[in-house]
Amino acid sequence: MNKILLFNPKSAVAKHRIPNSILSIAASVEGKYQWAIVDGNCEADPLAKLESYLETGEYKYIGFTIMPGPQLKQGIPFAKAIKERFPGTVMIWGGYFPSTQPKAVLESGYVDFVINGPGDHAFPSLIDALEKGTPYEFIKNVTYYANGDIIKNPKEDLFEQDPLPPLPYDKLNDFYGIDKWYLGRTYLGERTMAYHSSIGCPFTCSFCAVVPIYEARWKAKSAKNVYNDVKYIHDKWGADAIEFHDNNFFVSEKRTVEFSKLIKPEKMSWWGMARIDTMDKFSDASLAAVREGGCKIIFFGAESGNNLILEQLDKGGTQTGDQIIRFAERLKKFDIIPEYSFVLGTPAPTAKQVEAQIDFEIDFIKRVKAVNPRTEIVLYTYSPVPTEGSALFKQVQEQGFKYPRVLEDWISPAWENFDMRKNPLTPWLTPEMIDKIRNFETVLNGVYPTVTDIRLNDLKRRAIKLVAGVRYKVNMYKYPYEIKLLQRVWKYRQPEISGF
Structure with a gap:
């Protein structure tokens, strides 16, 4: 019972990408430990898929990669459910979110370790230590909870990238066809x-x-x-x-x-x-x-x-x-x-x-x-x-800004929008100021629709430019409902939210 289950929570509605971060962790243990990947972007019911692996009794370690925003929507409830049903598993989180918010993550009670930064060396070293029963207190880039305190081990110097093991694309392809999904x-x-x-x-x-x-x-x-x-x-x-x-x-x-x-x-x-x-x-x-x-x-x-x-x-x-x-x-x-x-x-x-x-x-x-x-x-x-x-x-x-202290609060709609940098939840910005920013953005995107929205044909582009052009010229940005309506009907794609 020392196999490793790696989970990439859902991050996008469509156009999924190769999960490079979790794949680099798989590369770090390749040949030493058996591993499997579950990609939340590719599964209709990713929690059921995770549980199907854990029910075999062969997987002791489970690693989540967590970016702020959308990945928390699966990451938080899934981790909690897994720890409740399989309390013997060792839960390890890595990625930007746990690296910057380790206190909320570790005090949740269902995450055992955080990899603070690159995990190419830290993750396999931590697994080795846990398997052998040797100390992990000196493994760099590892953060954990002990005796009521958050313990942050020292940071590792950035290492050269060329000597790292190659990413196991072929094994990923066995789990999820690269040409089909990525x-x-x-x-x-x-x-x-x-x-x-x-x-x-x-x-x-x-x-x-x-x-x-x-x-x-x-x-x-x-x-x-x-x-x-x-x-x-x-x-x-x-x-x-x-x-x-x-x-x-x-x-x-x-x-x-x-x-x-x-x-x-x-x-x-x-x-x-x-x-x-x-x-x-x-x-x-x-x-x-x-x-x-x-x-x-x-x-x-x-x-x-x-x-x-x-x-x-x-x-x-x-x-x-x-x-x-x-x-x-x-x-x-x-x-x-x-x-x-x-x-x-x-x-x-x-x-x-x-x-x-x-x-x-x-x-x-x-x-x-x-x-x-x-x-x-x-x-x-x-x-x-x-x-x-x-x-x-x-x-x-x-000026009064505070992050949530409880991990579950990060998946409220307000904080999800915060992570997408659309709703700042900051005391110095009034609703009127936020409206001004968003309304200007609507008009700007009307006059200059992003070239990366491949679904927007020439006729639609000309139409929305015509509607938004007068507003843009005379600096009239309030209440651009007609532009918002067209963008909603045509499902206008904003690259900062949904990528290309």
Whole structure:
């Protein structure tokens, strides 16, 4: 009874992706322990599937990967039900949510351990210790509850990625056919795969959930190894496009260009995330190579056009409002679509200042659109993250913001929306301010429907642009019911919520 059951809770309604995080844990124990994967995205009744494995009496360990938001809806009640029915199992959680909220997770009484950050070394070491009855108190990246206290073992230095064992794609395919479940049709291609080529990010933005976990560290696979993995899935299962889910794919110009040149003959389209000030340093030749290598669209955290807000957010680097606009215009000549995200509603001393900041960002976004209308705009409402020691998090706490203390409270509708950065639950934002943000977003998406919504045909695009265009031109954003109606009828897709 030492098999391992790995669970990926449901994260999307459609277009499921290869569960890379849980697959990396499977790779870490491959050849040492037998394992099975249950993917909540692919099961009509995932709890029943989990219980069918546990009923065999062969599975002692069960690992959940948990992102904030949708995955909690299955993660929390399933973990509770499993622990009640199979109290002898050892429940281990990993992922962004338990790494940032270990107290609520461990005090629930049904999670035994949290892997705080990468689990490639910590998870198999913890299983070894539990199997052998040896101490786990010194295993790095492990957090647990003991004698009424939360014990956080020291963090492990980020390790090189190339020596890690290969992901067991073929065994995953035995559980869930890769071509059936994990290669979806998107704006990028007919059979889009997901891949992680690096972990971490070398910056310390105080609004980012990655920072407390990786602490300004970044490690990446070599361009050659990334290419080899991608080509394997391309050749075996027909993938024709890639979503790189790295926190920051484009840190190294050399690696990016090398990969672009390697992948070019495969004619695969791809997308990744970057920083504006990093890529603005890329030479024209490098940007041209990136586009020639198949890159169609890049997500950038623009966050704000206000330099004081960028400083408040601890954006770091050299990014400025002027650079945001200049770079959007620069990308036009390379036929790369910049996807800019903005964070509206950052805290300020007075309500008048908060509203003035929102108005500034709305005007700034319209300036970005004026220089490059193809720029995709993603709007988020500022949601605090627990970046310990950051001035911004102290500020939001002083203004009365608190996280739920009880794990079950995280699956209330309000907190689910909080995790999607749509309902901030922050004391300094009034309902009128939130309405202003959402209404502007509705009009903006009407005038400039996202290119990534492949279900929206030309006729629908022209119709919604016509309806929204007058509002956009005269800055009339209140009560855009006619636009909302069209978006609801046509099931308009917002990439920040549902992906491509």
